[in-house]
Amino acid sequence: MTTARIGWQAKWTLRYAVAGLLFLALSGFEGILMRIQLHAPGALHGMEQALNALRPVGREPTSAELYYSMLTAHPVVGIYGFAYLCVMGAFYFLVPYLLQKEVRHKALVPVNFTLQIVGVLLCWGAGFFGLFNALYTLYWPLPVSYDRVPLVGSIVFVVGAAIIMVNILLFAYNLFSTVLGTSNPRSYSVGQFLRAAFGISRLMRWLGKEDKDAPNLDYNGLPVFIVAVGRGSIDTVINAVVLLSAGALILIYGLAALLRSPLNPAAVDALVYKNWFWWGLDMVADGNVLMYTAGVWYLLIPLLVGRRLFGEEVVRTVILADLLVSLGVWSHHLLGDQAQPFVMRLLSGQFITWGEFFTMGLTIFASLATIWLARPVTFTPALKFVLGSIFGFIMGGVAGLIQANVGLNLIFHNTQWVVALHAHTFLLTGLGSLLFAVLYALVPMLTNLQFRSQRLVDAHFWLWMVGAVTMAYAMGMAGARGMLRRTLYEGTLYQPYTLVGLIGSLILAAGFVAFLANVIATLGWRNVLGLAVPERWLSRGAEGV
Amino acid sequence: MERSERIWLGILALVFVAFNAVTLSPLVPWQEWLLWSKPTPDRTVRVEVADYQFHLPPGGIEVRAGEYVEFVAVSRDVTYGFGVFRPDGTMVFQMQVIPGHENRIVWRFDTPGTYDVRSTEYSGPRHPEMFVPGALRVMP
Numbered sequence: 165m166t167t168a169r170i171g172w173q174a175k176w177t178l179r180y181a182v183a184g185l186l187f188l189a190l191s192g193f194e195g196i197l198m199r200i201q202l203h204a205p206g207a208l209h210g211m212e213q214a215l216n217a218l219r220p221v222g223r224e225p226t227s228a229e230l231y232y233s234m235l236t237a238h239p240v241v242g243i244y245g246f247a248y249l250c251v252m253g254a255f256y257f258l259v260p261y262l263l264q265k266e267v268r269h270k271a272l273v274p275v276n277f278t279l280q281i282v283g284v285l286l287c288w289g290a291g292f293f294g295l296f297n298a299l300y301t302l303y304w305p306l307p308v309s310y311d312r313v314p315l316v317g318s319i320v321f322v323v324g325a326a327i328i329m330v331n332i333l334l335f336a337y338n339l340f341s342t343v344l345g346t347s348n349p350r351s352y353s354v355g356q357f358l359r360a361a362f363g364i365s366r367l368m369r370w371l372g373k374e375d376k377d378a379p380n381l382d383y384n385g386l387p388v389f390i391v392a393v394g395r396g397s398i399d400t401v402i403n404a405v406v407l408l409s410a411g412a413l414i415l416i417y418g419l420a421a422l423l424r425s426p427l428n429p430a431a432v433d434a435l436v437y438k439n440w441f442w443w444g445l446d447m448v449a450d451g452n453v454l455m456y457t458a459g460v461w462y463l464l465i466p467l468l469v470g471r472r473l474f475g476e477e478v479v480r481t482v483i484l485a486d487l488l489v490s491l492g493v494w495s496h497h498l499l500g501d502q503a504q505p506f507v508m509r510l511l512s513g514q515f516i517t518w519g520e521f522f523t524m525g526l527t528i529f530a531s532l533a534t535i536w537l538a539r540p541v542t543f544t545p546a547l548k549f550v551l552g553s554i555f556g557f558i559m560g561g562v563a564g565l566i567q568a569n570v571g572l573n574l575i576f577h578n579t580q581w582v583v584a585l586h587a588h589t590f591l592l593t594g595l596g597s598l599l600f601a602v603l604y605a606l607v608p609m610l611t612n613l614q615f616r617s618q619r620l621v622d623a624h625f626w627l628w629m630v631g632a633v634t635m636a637y638a639m640g641m642a643g644a645r646g647m648l649r650r651t652l653y654e655g656t657l658y659q660p661y662t663l664v665g666l667i668g669s670l671i672l673a674a675g676f677v678a679f680l681a682n683v684i685a686t687l688g689w690r691n692v693l694g695l696a697v698p699e700r701w702l703s704r705g706a707e708g709v
Numbered sequence: 710m711e712r713s714e715r716i717w718l719g720i721l722a723l724v725f726v727a728f729n730a731v732t733l734s735p736l737v738p739w740q741e742w743l744l745w746s747k748p749t750p751d752r753t754v755r756v757e758v759a760d761y762q763f764h765l766p767p768g769g770i771e772v773r774a775g776e777y778v779e780f781v782a783v784s785r786d787v788t789y790g791f792g793v794f795r796p797d798g799t800m801v802f803q804m805q806v807i808p809g810h811e812n813r814i815v816w817r818f819d820t821p822g823t824y825d826v827r828s829t830e831y832s833g834p835r836h837p838e839m840f841v842p843g844a845l846r847v848m849p
Contacts, residue, residue, distance in 0.1 A: 229834040299831055303788045305808070312787070312833030434788060434807045478710050500790070500803060500829070503810040518725055525721045529714065565728070571737040571744070574802045578790065578829050646800040648792075650831040657798045 173257055173266075174610040176273050179695045180253025181603055183281060185680065187245025188596075190288075192673055194238045199635075199669050201231055203662035205652060219293055221314075228652055229295055235650065236321070237291035239300045242591065243448065244328050245284040250599045251456060252276060252335055254606065255393060258463070259342055262387045268341040272334055279331035286324025296321045299650065301445075302410060304437040305429030308417040319418040322411040329404040329411065336397045336404070343386075343394060361395050363484045388473065391480055392459025395487040399451030406444020410437070435503055443494040450520060451490035453590070455483055457557065457598055458527045461550065464605055465531050468547045469538035475530045482526045489519035496568035500577035509570050517568040524561055528554055545621045549601035552629050556593025559633070560586050563640065576643065583649040584665070585640025592632040592672065600624070600679065613686055620682035624675050631672030638664035739802065742777060742817060750779035750815055758806055759785035761835045763826060763844070770826075770845040772818060779815045784808040790829025793845060796822070803829040818847040 170178075200207050205227065212230055219225070225233075256276075260267050267273060290296040294317025298307040307318055344357055359365045386394075413432065420427045458479070466473045473479065495512035498504040504513075531554060535541060563585040567576040576582060604621070608614055615621055639647075642661035647653070684692055710718075735741035742748055752772060757764040772778045782791045784806045791812070792803035801824060804814045818824075823846050828839035 226834060228837060232831070232834050232836075297834055301831075303830070306787045306831075306833065309787055309833065312835075430809060434809055438788075438807070475711060475714055478714055498805075501805045501807060502812050502814050503805075503807050514729070518729070521725060522718070522721055526714070526718065529717045533713065569732050571732050571740045574739065574804075575800045577803060577805075579800070646794055646798045648827070648829055650836070651827075652837040654837075 170610060172270075173260065173273070175695070176277065177253040177257040177606065178610060180249045180256070180277060181606075182692065182695050183277070184246045184249035184253065184599075185683075187241050187249065187284065188676065189680075191238055191242035191246055192669075192676060194234050194241065196666070196669050196673060198231060198234060198238070199662065199666040201227070202652065203659060203666050205654065219295070221295060225295055229297060231652060232297035232299065232650075233291040233295045233317075236297050236299050237288045240287040240325070240328075241284060244280065244287075247591075247595060247599065248328075248332070249277075249280055250602070252280065254460075254599075254602050255339060257606065257610070259339060259390065259393060262390060262463075263343065265342070265345065267338060268345050269338050272338045276331055276335045276338070279327055279334070283324045283327035283331060286327065287321050288324075290317045290321035290324060293317075294320050302414065302441065304432055304434045304441075307414045308421070308427075308429050310421055315418060315421055318414060319422070322414045322418065326408060326411045326415070329408045332400060332404040336401050339393065339397055343390060357394065358398075361398055361484075361487065363488070366484075387463070388476055388480060388483075389459045389463035392455045392462065392483050395483050396452040396455030396459065398487060399447035399455070399490050403444050403447035403451070406440060406447070410441050410444070413437075435501065438498060438501070439494070439504075442497040446494040446497065447490060449587075449590075450493050450517075451487075453595060454490070454520065454524060454527075455486050457553070457595065458483060458486065458524075460598055460602060461527065461531045461554070464546060464550055464601060465534050468544060468550065468605070469535055469541045471534055471538035473530065474533040474537060475526075479527060479530050482523050482530075485519065486523045489516060489523060492516040493520065496573075499568065499570060499573035506570075513573075514568060514570050518565065520561070521565060524557060528558065545604040545615060545625070546601045548621075548625050549597045549604060552625065553594050553596075553598035553601060555629075556589055556595075556597055556632070559636075560589035560594055563589065575646075578648055578650065579643035580639040580647045580649050580661075581643030583639075584636045584643060588639075589632065589636045593629065593636070596632070597628065600628070603683075607683070607686070611687065615682055616685040617682050620678045620685070623678040624682065627671050627675030627678060629675075631668050631670070631675055633668070635665050635668030635672060638662075638668060739816070742815060748777045748815070751776040753779045753781060756780060756782040756791060756806075757785065758782065758789045758791070758828070761832065761839055763791075763828075763839065763841055765826070765841070765844055769843070771848060772845070773848050774818055774821045777815055777817050779813060780804075782806040782812045783810075784812075787832045788830050789832050789839070790827075792827050792829035794825045794827055796825065805830055821847045821849045823847075 197208060209227065212227060216224055256267060256273055295314050296317030298313045298318070307313060310318070340357070344354065417427050417429070462473050462479060492512050493516050495504065495508045496514065496517045499509050499513045535547075541547065563581065567573055567582055567586060604615065638661050642658045642665070643649070645658070645661070647658045647661065731737075733740060733744060735745065754766065754770050754772070780791065782804065785808065787808060789806040790803055791806050793801040793816075795801060801818075802814065802816055804812055806812050823843045826841045826844040828836060832839070
């Protein structure tokens with residue numbers, strides 16, 4: 165593989181992927197450490213003491229402080245490090261490729277790469293060095309309660325988070341700009357794009373009023389993948405703007421405290437803040453993830469099985485429904501809040517959340533029908549992981565609907581059920597498998613190299629699936645028995661479950677190692693390392709990716 | 710929309726109706742009083758939470774089996790949770806305790822015995838300490 169074989173954009177896509185995988189390794193390592201601590205509190209004491217030498221704090225932190233600092237950094241590394249970097253890299257290749265035009269602002273590609281890494285590392289550092297421990301939920305007023313969270317750590321964390329969010333806005337701007345750019349005959353104004361995104365043009369047609377300014381009512385002519393990316397990225401922007409506003413609030417309180425003029429936390433209503441924060445945060449969990457996932461299934465499956473997508477017109481509508489539903493489901497995170505108006509909990513928290521059952525149900529139906537109608541199909545690595553991801557979204561989705569219920573949530577809220585059987589199944593079995601499917605499909609496209617070992621592909625697939633399901637199921641059952649998330653227990657009440665959960669996480673990690681070994685065997689050490697060095701260094705070498 | 714998609718959509722709609730009808734009905738026992746009968750509480754128990762501590766009525770909480778008890782929890786600093794657990798660790802019910810609000814829930818205990826109280830929301834690194842064994846006694 166020589167530098168001449170691979171384009172600039174493809175090279176950056178591989179860089180994003182490798183950096184994303186490194187963050188997955190870090191996040192996974194943290195996960196294993198936390199599972200060890202859950203199973204055997206005190207087991208990591210020696211390691212904690214050794215690492216404390218690196219921490220600029222004037223006292224020895226407690227094991228609980230270290231655990232919760234890691235628990236705060238863990239999802240940021242996993243979602244904004246691993247998932248977002250892989251998504252950014254894949255979209256920066258696929259969107260221009262499918263539209264047959266270049267990325268509008270090429271200079272932003274390396275900028276996005278750098279800022280995302282800097283932001284994630286700052287958040288991670290705020291936890292590791294600064295012991296910031298308010299968790300990703302940042303429930304008001306915990307992140308500004310400086311008797312519980314370190315002031316400097318809080319400021320560093322929100323600065324890191326702000327860098328990530330600004331970077332995501334830049335990325336979304338570049339995506340929209342590429343899609344809307346006038347260098348293509350299928351171009352849109354911003355107004356046309358938004359009207360089509362929210363179905364306004366279609367509604368006007370339905371009401372008998374032609375929207376003359378919208379020549380492409382439902383992005384007709386655009387690949388359905390682009391439609392999903394476009395609509396999903398609206399949620400991406402909302403997520404970034406809302407989290408930025410929350411971060412700005414925390415930063416103002418932090419700077420005031422630093423200047424010894426502390427502000428009153430009670431000036432902000434904790435429930436209003438929680439609604440605002442979850443509305444934005446949920447644009448990832450119940451918004452762009454579902455639309456991006458659907459878009460990738462719609463793109464990959466027809467390519468992998470050689471058949472046109474089943475029910476394409478229906479899935480375009482489903483993506484519209486996904487966007488509309490995602491704007492109204494956040495209250496399922498507040499079902500445990502009796503102070504939240506009941507009508508909000510019932511409508512937004514339960515009924516509208518069931519909208520995802522319909523949209524994902526139809527999405528999965530179209531995906532599986534496409535595969536079924538294309539029989540006989542070859543189960544390529546990418547197709548195996550696509551099926552794995554569908555399984556993950558079904559399993560995680562069912563668990564989610566059980567807990568998103570005004571009645572059942574009373575015994576499921578904040579338990580291991582939520583974080584294991586729902587969230588981690590979505591993220592690892594669902595989204596993780598999907599990103600592996602993309603990598604298995606893209607790496608040969610980008611490099612003209614086939615993955616070296618089929619055995620390692622199979623090992624990766626089965627270890628990943630069995631490990632993820634074992635971990636999620638064991639901890640989910642612990643949750644059904646009352647085990648809380650975010651709680652370190654003394655005693656042996658849940659130890660059988662935490663032991664099986666730990667074993668599952670180690671099996672999962674073995675699957676990931678099999679994948680990394682295959683990537684390195686396929687690309688070669690030199691090329692993998694070459695992705696980490698500047699362009700000008702690469703030109704000096706005889707070979708490099 | 711093709712026929713197979715219409716059939717599938719119908720199946721999804723049936724599952725939606727069935728699951729929601731069952732879980733909103735008294736088949737989930739506490740829905741009977743939380744959603745439908747909404748009885749006047751026989752007793753009110755006030756719980757204050759501050760600085761990682763539950764401030765319970767002196768001598769702990771004592772109620773009778775079968776009576777409706779309204780728990781009113783307030784937080785003086787950050788968000789906590791108020792969860793009641795059986796001795797085997799399984800959860801009876803819980804609610805979030807948001808500062809600046811009165812957080813209320815009505816419950817009916819059917820089984821006499823001793824129950825534990827634990828915070829179900831992270832409130833800082835000392836959160837795991839927020840466990841009060843035997844805090845609630847249900848008399849026959």
